[in-house]
Amino acid sequence: MTHPDAPPPDMIPGRTPHVQATWYRLLAAMAALLILSLIAVTCIDVVGRYLMNRPFGGAFELTQMLLAALVFVALPLTTADGGHVEVDLALHLLPPAAQAALGWFAGLVSAVVLGVFAWRLVLIGAAQLHEGTRSASLALPMAPLAFLAAASCAVSAIAVLMRRGRT
């Protein structure tokens, strides 16, 4: 589906051409599907309420859960792209060795933060599994979402380090 020579997305400053790895495309396809689902849920709800006087009762919480899934499916992509907002001030004035050292430092900090996110999300997921946490109207279990988020942060932490290793 994607062209291998496609230009890098330039919406986000400082981004490098992204990895065309299988995992990247797989997550991207999932993200696309989730965006489409978000659109579909709203449309079914809005159109349904006028044409059939039949609103879609689960639209609110389905939107919530699709949104969370989208954010966490996309996070490793943004991270692999180097798409997080950074302040780019006077760094280019430093000698290349210092720049590289700072780059590693920034990568390490990011990976640690993402790693802590992942760890806390595992704890949340485990608690939700234990307490049987579910959504209010559709009674969908919440724990899988927390585990998805945890996996996403863990993969992102690895992606940060791999990126630093390449550049």
Add this chain to the structure above:
Amino acid sequence: EELILSSWLPPRHPIVVNAIEPWAEEVAEVTEGRVTVRIMARPLGTPPAHFDMARDGVADITYGLHSFTEDDRFERAKLGQFSFLGDDAVTNSQAYWDIYTGQLDASAEHAGTRLLGLFMHGPGLLHNNQRKIETPADMAGMKIRVPGGYAGDLVAALGAAPLFMSSPEVYERLSRGVIDGVAFTYEAMTAFNLTDHIKYSMTVPGGIYNTTWFLVMNEGKWEGLSEADRAAIDAISGPAFAERVGKAWNDADIAAKEEVGDKVEFHEASPEVVTALREAASALEAQWAEGLGEYDGLAALAEFRKRTGVGIE
């Protein structure tokens, strides 16, 4: 000792102004300044996170609704979420405190925290902008926003379509005709600006629904206080807090009723509607009681209604 209280309601909400804040000030008074309570300028997490926040020590004291999280943690708390429970928030809250902490062992469901308060608001009504509900059939197909599982099952049993959404979304959806009605208190009519979008409000003796709330403190922090301070705080919490917060709800309801005036037609549910509601409600109550194991939910409900004087048979 300074205790941190995380508050998620708007700072000018009657419960914050007339219950939480005065209680916090009184804590300092009764402990002669040894314990003070600082209310955060903004909450330290989302509303549903507030129980866990007190348990985990993110804040020292939090309050919230038991129905925030849909899980198996606060099953017995649902005692106070049924219909026909009582029209006075003070009596409701005190009965709820006594019975839930007594025979239903509320502390066990609030493990990791010290229970400082349990409370309920005034009676829930059924507001709508379609028609006056005179028979159960008038509710058929009506799209009603409900606060949670029980109220949803109840209106569904009468043929209405229950919808879930956050309270601030109600205004958007009611004014756009996405929903036809909402199960809410008197106070919520004015708090969420709904008066112009409601035509009929049906009262049910003892309320069509209620919500139950907790006020809890981190257990470790509680243990760390001196015995004298704990006793002093206990004296203004529990039933005393139930009275204070119940009065705050009652006053808010009275103020709202005055503000609404005759812009909305209030009417009592007809005997026919009440009968239908009772039938649906008792089935749901029995189902709830079944899942409580060793605890006798139906006895607790009967006791509750005896306390509040709502006759039901």
Add this chain to the structure above:
Amino acid sequence: MTLSLIAIAVLLLLMLARVPIAFAMALVGGVGFAIMRGWGPAGSMVGNAVFETGLNYSLSVVPLFIFMGNVLAGSGIAQGLFAAANRVFGKMRGGLAMASVLSCGGFSAVSGSSLATAATMAKVAMPSMRAFGYADSLAAGSIAAGGTLGILIPPSVVLIIFGLLTEADIGKLFLAGILPGMLGIVGYLVAVLVAVRLNPGLAPQGVAAAPLTRSDAVSVAAVLALFAFIMIGIYGGFFTPIEAAGMGAAFALLIAAATGGLSRLKLWRAFLDSATASAMIFVIIIGAEIFGNFITFAGLPDTLASVIGDMGLSPWLVLILIVLVYMVLGCFLESLSMILLTVPVFYPLVMNLDFGLVSLQDPEAVLIWFAIIVVVVTEISLITPPVGMNVFVLRTVLPDVPLGTIFRGVVPFWIADIVRLAIIIALPVLSLYLVG
């Protein structure tokens, strides 16, 4: 208080070391919280912030409004807008720069994001301006500045986030943004005129533009139709401002299908860009939430409010002081982080001020007016050095143009923005007129 100041200093240092802003905020906020409350509570707070942010229903507008703009950008709508605007201004000196401003404004009306507007218009307008010998400074400056219009002209992700933070009515916020947004376009057009008058070397003499093609007209019609669809949908009571994002995205897909301008590759890129941009924004929101919890805990907002309150200043002076704080913060902070960190601190303060104007007697009116002021200051921060996000976007599109040149080109627009800010502060009615 001391701890918060140290934390802010550490945050700035981490940001200077190119730690992504989101992670820097999360780290400083989490560690700061741990120092005050212990590691267990800090971990619990961080976990909640990460998990609950994704579940925020209202934030579903972020991916959907961005996707809507990306679909239209991929369909070549921006080229059509630029060509049409060029018909209006082409013959004047600096006409292409004015056309850039106008088409940025037009694209803003269907894009929820400033960055998306700037990136899209840069690809369209920059090549033309370079081909005709425009100075890089004016060319890049007009697009960087024009892109900022995206957050005031509805739909706007930033206004929705402001509404979330303050419980203000999002529908009213959108209405309030229209007139000040149009004033922004006019101000930028004047800025171009004055700049080329003072320095004719910036732009060549105007040339007659090519006649409008059918596809250009279709582009203009498409933008108008989508804007009308969103506004009628919201104000006609058909859907909520949150639902407008999903409906608008569906409508944009229909337009793209009807005009046939969106290739499969571009559609794929629209999905990918929207997803990755959303993740970027959500991580910033998470980081700001964590940092905000720490700052709240450390008591900075309370202290600040009581210090200002105790000074007994006139309400107007308080407001101007707040605007100055924003201008200073805007130099360093990314726009969304700035709003997330400051609005909860300042809005209760501003809402309680009595400005002595009939139009501002209602606290809700004050809140809406303040929202517009905050958004305009945020627009300014997007092009204020050293951290100007829109300027950064331009640099990634134009790697050979030095940052300094773009910032120089932005100066006339920056001045126009300051004038507009003064007008909006002095005349609250400009923001409140359409709200009624």
